[in-house]
Amino acid sequence: MHEIRLTPKTEIDARIRHLQAQLAEEGVDAALIIHHTNMFYYSGTSQSGHLLIPRQGEPLLMVRRSFGRARAESPLAQILDVQSLKLLPALLAEYGCASERVGLELDLLPVNLYHRYLGLFPNTEFVDISMLTRRQRMIKSPYEIELLEASAAVLDAVFAKVPAWLHAGMPELELASRFEAGMRQRGFGGGARMRSFNQDFFMGNVHAGKSAAVPSFFDGPVGGPGTSPAGNPQGAGWGCLQRNEPVYIDYASCIDGYIADETRMFCVGRMPEDMRAAYEAALAVEAAVLARARPGVLWEELYQRALEVVADTGLGDFFMGPGPDRVRFVGHGVGLELDELPVLAPKLRQPLEAGMVFALEPTFVFPGGAVGIENTHLVEATGIRTLTRAPREIVCVS
Template identity: 50%
Template sequence: MNYTPAAEIERRIKKFQAKLVAQELDGALLLLNADLYYFTGTVQNSFLYIPAGGEPVLMVRRSVSRGRTESPLTNIVPIRSPKEMPDILASFGYRDVKRVGMELDVLPFNLYQTYRKLFSPAELSDVSPLIKEIRAIKTPHEIGLLRQALQVVDKAFQAVPSFLKEGMTELEAAALFEAELRQRGYAGCCKMRSFNQEFFYGNVCSGSSGFDPSFFDGPVGGSGACPSHPQGAGWKKISRNEVVYIDYTSLIEGYTGDQSRVFCIGELSPQLVKAFEAALAIQKAVLASIKPGTLAEEPYLLALKLAEEMGYKDHFMGYKDHQVKFLGHGIGLELDEWPIFAKGMKTPLQPGMTFALEPKFVFPEGAIGTENSFVMTETGPEYLSITPEVITYLP
């Protein structure tokens, strides 16, 4: 097991504490697995209290032993029930708190009520924007883990010609692609922070399936296996001379890369080939435009303008009334991190940000385009994805 270095954890906590002080909070109680992992290096059934000053306390229901093995934190103590929390915190000198931060973007209302009573009369305040800001800037350690994730997804894409066959269902192709990822350490649930955005691995859409819209906040839907999970690979059989659009996350050591490539058994229509080249041209122009300080909405607005000039107004990032209004998203411990490349997003891009950009087009005959993962450097975006950007034709 690769554990998060102590220096990483210390730096993250210090950054967060500075923000707690600026917000005049006494501390924050964090519960979400993604945040627990970020600030402790372990994911246990636990409660993390980070004071505005001083050492954090990780209170663990289970497993205390595993928490102590995985996390470099000093104070890792057992707890049986949340009710014990005020006393445990008091024993570390954290008492009479007046303002406590929590992740109110994800904490269910009923649990909010429980914690409000527990910390009464303290006020609970949302610290999720502070966490998202810190997490948006990755360290070299984190960028290294993302590179690993993109190396793994490259291996899966490289394996596609060995298993993609005419007549197999999208679900069969998905099963084989996912097995390539899984055996190389794809870790489990790909986390999304937004409410109700269930996400599973990725997407295989062949031909017209790429035209099926879905609830999911992405440009390409897919039929899915059934109406309860109406997104991604479905029962359609893969045919000759149609686009096979494959879009997958790669979740390795906690960090999620994101990449799409397209395949075709036989020949692709000139319309789709042209759209693929348009996607590459848009990506190239967008990448050239991004410098530190670029606002996160600018790449989207540029891509949208270029797509419209090229005649793709009704096809860019979805078809007509099913279009999504973004070009990309931050990647890291969650798939929907900051920055978000969408209209109105005024976040200046900074070195250390990692993100996926995905100029894509949807036509009744299928979905096509590209998606790559990048890290922002002092001079502009650098590819984390390493797979050649071509349409791969199979005989």
């Protein structure tokens, strides 16, 4: 029986103190947190409502739905049942938080809702604190690293099941459904959250051969047809596994809220030699980037290091996506969201720091299929610790 993990009070307290210090530094009087991801991060519960974190003093969690659930899950001392937005100004004043400069998550707050806040708080200046919270969440605590390791272990466990499932003629969708069921039974809530607007949620990539070369809206090296132009038009499509072509499986687990990301290659029959060579190139890129990665190295340096290795292989035209739809990064942070910081991409001159966790995914996409490797890595003071641990060898079944 899985234990429900409630975020410890010490963890929540530390997160709030850190944010308060950031608010003070930025001259922001209070943060008004609304979106589920940050509400969970700072309160331990994910409800409809508002979490007010003043620059000093106790946070106040105001819950519309569900108040009972919030009280059961959050270690915060001040939790109120607040059913109307209109009560907010009086409440904030009562709690000594009639602030003049209030931070909101303007990277995803919808305009209509923002206009309601402007009307309710005519004397308040609202500022964007989304990058501030994203930068805080990019450094993981030991508690979070433990959860990320457990999430990575779920991916490893399901990847270990894949060889027994594979057979020629198997629909991509059947393989996808089995992988997803494997994660679900181990605690996957369904879909990994993305913060970016219009990126929706990620259900993974399961592609046999040319299906992996179908481009999509999705900001990853592999898009895929999905089941329809509508709905979630990305990932596994209606194709079937043929013999002697690459089977590319990329999944993001989300266990107790924390996301790990892993890609492995499979084949029914023999992997074509050119695909095998490209896969060796992807492994070489991964090894070169990881050898360079340590605290203090700039994010863009790791991207450039990847490009250097790719240039030597002559496969540059196929790196990180199909033709014009390739992406300009080689890795991305993971945590409560799939698109966290750091991003290993050009022009990002920020340094790696201990506690960052990123997925590194060197991938080559050819008209006949994609090959690549992806693992989730923790930056430690002395170097890199890889959290996903499935064997890297291509698995061929007969």
